[in-house]
Amino acid sequence: MTVSARNQAPEGEKIVVENVLVTGGAGYIGSHTCKELASNGLVPVSLDNLVYGHREFVQWGPFVQGDIADGRLLDALFAEHRFAAVIHFAAFAYVGESVQDPGKYYRNNVAGTISLLEAMRRGGCSDIIFSSTCATYGMPDADLIGEETRQEPINPYGRGKLMVETILRDYQAAYGIRHGILRYFNAAGADPDGAIGERHDPETHLVPLAIRAALGQAGPLTIFGSDYPTPDGTAIRDYIHVTDLADAHVRALTHLRRERASVVCNLGTGRGSSVQEVIETVAAIAGREVPVLRGARRPGDPPRLVSANGRAREVLGWVPQRSAIATIVADAWNWHSREG
Ligand SMILES: NC(=O)c1ccc[n+]([C@@H]2O[C@H](COP(=O)([O-])OP(=O)(O)OC[C@H]3O[C@@H](n4cnc5c(N)ncnc54)[C@H](O)[C@@H]3O)[C@@H](O)[C@H]2O)c1
């Protein structure tokens, strides 16, 4: 893939602008990735049914409202845009809901992905980047989770993501469709320019909930468990800035196209922050207290999930730039406090 083709081609050289289909491009991570694709000279075409997305987040490239299950729509899009590759974010991502209504999750996240892959076959597109998750590892006891750590998901959301990983391997073997499987740890933060940010409805993620509690836009934050075997008793996660995730997607696309080889990477920092540390960081940046309640552990939450990230560094040349917890919180704070 010719990254940065538009602005940096020498005079007289033919400029090739490549289109990339971004499913879920109106969502949180998808919209930030569209910005990064555009700044690398690529044209993201966002396909989103707006069940959870936001039309105003699509600011880079065309928007198409529709569903990945709609094969006819996909055929028309592949014919019109001749996509060089697909980045596939579209999915439901509420772990608790996936336990209550697994059919909804397997239909959208697994069957929907098969619909997309079949359209890629028909449309002659052979590169896909897939949003996987650390939830595929379940409750690992490793200090640092590597790509070879056993994947034993403990809920339908994680199991569906793992099924898609398996399907992608089978599609590569049978049909030559190459994949980049990116297992994100905890996405957080917002566009440093403040153009877009994190908006899930309902919101379940720690950083936005702590900020909204500090702003008085939501009730006190409930700390889910203070009796974990961790230094301060609260659970530890590996928070990764959404713009670092976006950068990794462009790098993974470049890798697929240049090396003609699939890749599987964890995307995390290798460092963990506890719930208590995140709350203290929010309070310091906001200059006000975060009101909290102490509650029970959330079922299914492991004490600690921290990624090894050597492979992403070596294979993609990826080095997180904005993922210090203070930078994540500062960018998220700027976005939320402006949103009002
Ligand atoms: N946020 C995280 O911490 C995190 C961590 C690991 C993995 N992930 C994965 O990353 C991806 C993006 O997550 P996000 O936080 O940006 O979520 P999000 O809900 O903000 O974005 C997902 C988008 O997909 C759209 N969508 C869902 N089903 C669709 C369908 N059938 N057809 C078309 N559009 C559809 C939604 O409207 C939404 O805009 C998801 O696949 C999620 O499972 C997220």
Ligand SMILES: O=c1ccn([C@@H]2O[C@H](COP(=O)(O)OP(=O)(O)O[C@H]3O[C@H](CO)[C@@H](O)[C@H](O)[C@H]3O)[C@@H](O)[C@H]2O)c(=O)[nH]1
């Ligand atoms: O009100 C809250 C919300 C969260 N937490 C804790 O904060 C940490 C982070 O929680 P959250 O922001 O909800 O993220 P996770 O549950 O760690 O994220 C998982 O859930 C995502 C689904 O949205 C998956 O995609 C991710 O891969 C997976 O790490 C956990 O220890 C939670 O128990 C609280 O204490 N109080």
